[in-house]
Amino acid sequence: MRRHVLIFGLVGGLLFAALQYTEYRFIVIEHSIELYGALVAILFAAFGIWLGLRITRRREVIRETVVVKEVLVHVDSPAPPGTDSAPFAPNAARQQTLGITARELEILSLVARGLSNREIAAQLFVSENTVKTHCARAFDKLGAKRRTQAVQLGKELGLIK
8 A cells, every 4th residue: 555655646746747847848938038038137137236336335434533632731930030930911901902802812822823724723613714804803903914924013012922
Protein backbone atom coordinates (compact mmCIF):
# COMPACT_ATOMS: atom_id res chain seq x y z
CA MET A 1 0.00 0.00 0.00
CA ARG A 2 2.81 2.39 0.83
CA ARG A 3 4.46 1.61 -2.41
CA HIS A 4 1.36 2.54 -4.40
CA VAL A 5 0.98 5.83 -2.53
CA LEU A 6 4.63 6.65 -3.11
CA ILE A 7 4.44 5.91 -6.85
CA PHE A 8 1.15 7.81 -7.19
CA GLY A 9 2.66 10.84 -5.39
CA LEU A 10 5.80 10.75 -7.52
CA VAL A 11 3.88 10.52 -10.79
CA GLY A 12 1.51 13.30 -9.65
CA GLY A 13 4.46 15.52 -8.77
CA LEU A 14 6.10 14.94 -12.15
CA LEU A 15 2.85 15.72 -13.95
CA PHE A 16 2.39 18.87 -11.90
CA ALA A 17 5.97 19.96 -12.66
CA ALA A 18 5.43 19.33 -16.39
CA LEU A 19 2.20 21.35 -16.31
CA GLN A 20 3.92 24.28 -14.56
CA TYR A 21 6.80 24.14 -17.04
CA THR A 22 4.49 24.30 -20.05
CA GLU A 23 2.48 27.10 -18.46
CA TYR A 24 5.70 29.00 -17.75
CA ARG A 25 6.92 28.54 -21.32
CA PHE A 26 3.55 29.68 -22.64
CA ILE A 27 3.65 32.84 -20.52
CA VAL A 28 7.27 33.60 -21.42
CA ILE A 29 6.78 32.98 -25.14
CA GLU A 30 3.37 34.65 -25.39
CA HIS A 31 4.21 37.70 -23.29
CA SER A 32 7.95 38.03 -23.86
CA ILE A 33 7.81 41.68 -25.00
CA GLU A 34 5.89 42.72 -21.88
CA LEU A 35 8.30 40.82 -19.63
CA TYR A 36 11.37 42.36 -21.26
CA GLY A 37 9.74 45.79 -21.13
CA ALA A 38 9.00 45.35 -17.43
CA LEU A 39 12.57 44.20 -16.80
CA VAL A 40 14.03 47.22 -18.63
CA ALA A 41 11.63 49.56 -16.76
CA ILE A 42 12.68 48.12 -13.40
CA LEU A 43 16.38 48.49 -14.28
CA PHE A 44 15.96 52.10 -15.44
CA ALA A 45 13.84 52.99 -12.40
CA ALA A 46 16.45 51.53 -10.03
CA PHE A 47 19.24 53.38 -11.86
CA GLY A 48 17.26 56.64 -11.81
CA ILE A 49 16.57 56.36 -8.07
CA TRP A 50 20.23 55.57 -7.34
CA LEU A 51 21.46 58.45 -9.51
CA GLY A 52 18.95 60.88 -8.04
CA LEU A 53 19.93 59.99 -4.48
CA ARG A 54 23.61 60.25 -5.34
CA ILE A 55 23.27 63.68 -6.96
CA THR A 56 20.97 65.24 -4.37
CA ARG A 57 22.43 63.78 -1.21
CA ARG A 58 23.35 66.27 1.44
CA ARG A 59 27.00 66.59 2.04
CA GLU A 60 27.64 66.82 5.71
CA VAL A 61 29.34 70.04 6.62
CA ILE A 62 30.80 70.17 10.06
CA ARG A 63 30.79 73.67 11.41
CA GLU A 64 32.48 74.36 14.63
CA THR A 65 31.85 77.54 16.54
CA VAL A 66 34.42 78.54 19.06
CA VAL A 67 33.18 80.94 21.69
CA VAL A 68 35.85 82.88 23.44
CA LYS A 69 34.90 85.07 26.34
CA GLU A 70 37.29 87.74 27.42
CA VAL A 71 37.53 88.03 31.16
CA LEU A 72 39.16 91.14 32.52
CA VAL A 73 41.19 90.59 35.64
CA HIS A 74 42.27 93.53 37.72
CA VAL A 75 45.94 93.21 38.61
CA ASP A 76 47.64 95.68 40.90
CA SER A 77 51.03 96.22 39.36
CA PRO A 78 53.44 98.96 40.13
CA ALA A 79 53.40 101.76 37.57
CA PRO A 80 56.60 102.32 35.61
CA PRO A 81 58.61 105.27 36.82
CA GLY A 82 57.61 108.59 35.35
CA THR A 83 53.97 107.65 34.59
CA ASP A 84 50.75 108.42 36.37
CA SER A 85 49.40 105.68 38.58
CA ALA A 86 45.82 107.00 38.20
CA PRO A 87 43.58 105.04 35.80
CA PHE A 88 42.65 106.64 32.50
CA ALA A 89 39.37 108.56 32.43
CA PRO A 90 38.08 109.97 29.13
CA ASN A 91 37.56 113.71 28.84
CA ALA A 92 33.77 113.87 29.31
CA ALA A 93 33.54 117.60 28.59
CA ARG A 94 35.31 117.20 25.25
CA GLN A 95 33.13 114.19 24.47
CA GLN A 96 29.95 116.23 25.05
CA THR A 97 31.12 119.19 23.00
CA LEU A 98 31.91 116.91 20.07
CA GLY A 99 28.63 115.00 20.54
CA ILE A 100 30.28 111.58 20.58
CA THR A 101 28.05 108.92 22.11
CA ALA A 102 29.28 106.28 24.56
CA ARG A 103 28.92 103.57 21.91
CA GLU A 104 30.93 105.56 19.37
CA LEU A 105 33.61 106.12 22.00
CA GLU A 106 33.62 102.40 22.82
CA ILE A 107 34.04 101.50 19.15
CA LEU A 108 36.74 104.16 18.74
CA SER A 109 38.68 102.63 21.63
CA LEU A 110 38.38 99.18 20.00
CA VAL A 111 39.62 100.67 16.73
CA ALA A 112 42.57 102.08 18.68
CA ARG A 113 43.35 98.55 19.90
CA GLY A 114 43.71 97.54 16.25
CA LEU A 115 40.55 95.44 15.87
CA SER A 116 38.82 95.12 12.50
CA ASN A 117 35.14 95.92 11.99
CA ARG A 118 34.32 92.20 11.99
CA GLU A 119 36.18 91.63 15.26
CA ILE A 120 34.50 94.63 16.88
CA ALA A 121 31.08 93.40 15.72
CA ALA A 122 31.75 89.96 17.19
CA GLN A 123 32.93 91.39 20.49
CA LEU A 124 29.98 93.78 20.88
CA PHE A 125 27.37 91.35 19.47
CA VAL A 126 26.23 93.75 16.73
CA SER A 127 26.34 93.57 12.95
CA GLU A 128 29.30 94.71 10.94
CA ASN A 129 27.18 97.42 9.32
CA THR A 130 26.35 98.83 12.77
CA VAL A 131 30.07 99.09 13.53
CA LYS A 132 30.66 100.82 10.20
CA THR A 133 27.88 103.31 10.95
CA HIS A 134 29.26 104.14 14.42
CA CYS A 135 32.78 104.48 12.99
CA ALA A 136 31.61 106.80 10.24
CA ARG A 137 29.71 109.01 12.72
CA ALA A 138 32.67 109.15 15.13
CA PHE A 139 35.07 109.96 12.27
CA ASP A 140 32.71 112.67 11.07
CA LYS A 141 32.46 114.23 14.54
CA LEU A 142 36.23 114.15 14.97
CA GLY A 143 36.86 115.42 11.45
CA ALA A 144 38.93 112.36 10.55
CA LYS A 145 39.05 110.61 7.20
CA ARG A 146 40.88 107.43 8.19
CA ARG A 147 40.99 105.08 11.15
CA THR A 148 44.53 106.05 12.11
CA GLN A 149 43.68 109.73 11.97
CA ALA A 150 40.60 109.17 14.17
CA VAL A 151 42.65 107.25 16.74
CA GLN A 152 45.31 109.95 16.78
CA LEU A 153 42.71 112.72 17.26
CA GLY A 154 40.93 110.70 19.94
CA LYS A 155 44.18 110.35 21.91
CA GLU A 156 45.06 114.03 21.47
CA LEU A 157 41.62 115.09 22.71
CA GLY A 158 41.81 112.73 25.71
CA LEU A 159 38.91 110.56 24.58
CA ILE A 160 40.80 107.27 24.39
CA LYS A 161 43.93 105.90 25.95
